[in-house]
Amino acid sequence: MDCLFCKIANGEIPSTKVYEDDLVYAFRDIEPQAPVHVLIIPKKHITSVNDINHENCSIVGHIFKVAAQIAKSEGIAEDGYRIVTNIGDLAGQTVKHLHYHMLGGRSLQWPPG
Ligand code: 5GP
Numbered sequence: 001m002d003c004l005f006c007k008i009a010n011g012e013i014p015s016t017k018v019y020e021d022d023l024v025y026a027f028r029d030i031e032p033q034a035p036v037h038v039l040i041i042p043k044k045h046i047t048s049v050n051d052i053n054h055e056n057c058s059i060v061g062h063i064f065k066v067a068a069q070i071a072k073s074e075g076i077a078e079d080g081y082r083i084v085t086n087i088g089d090l091a092g093q094t095v096k097h098l099h100y101h102m103l104g105g106r107s108l109q110w111p112p113g
């Protein structure tokens with residue numbers, strides 16, 4: 001499958017790794033929108049939240065467990081940070097492989113644009 005984040009997860013395309021295990025890969029966004037901008041993805045291709053189902057939903061809990069660890073190691077856990085996932089075109093999802101943005105290290109506005 002011609003998917004950018006599948007290629008990043010399997011090492012075909014280089015990235016700056018933050019965390020990796022059998023199920024999850026986390027790396028720095030190429031165009032960071034905050035001092036800390038990490039993308040956390042399942043290694044197995046899932047297109048978006050729309051494709052989370054009974055069979056694959058355990059990955060979501062795992063991703064958030066990993067996110068909590070990354071927030072601590074990035075030094076943003078106490079001050080606060082945001083985790084966001086864009087779904088589909090209106091939300092601005094440009095890469096059609098489920099990914100959670102972790103943004104921190106600055107004050108974040110709400111609501112997002
Ligand atoms: P989306 O817009 O789909 O929610 O987020 C996609 C994110 O992937 C964007 O923040 C974009 O900067 C990032 N991105 C796109 N291509 C690459 C790449 O080749 N490497 C890395 N590290 N990030 C990428």
Ligand code: ZN
Binds near residue numbers: 004096
């Ligand atoms: Zn993929």
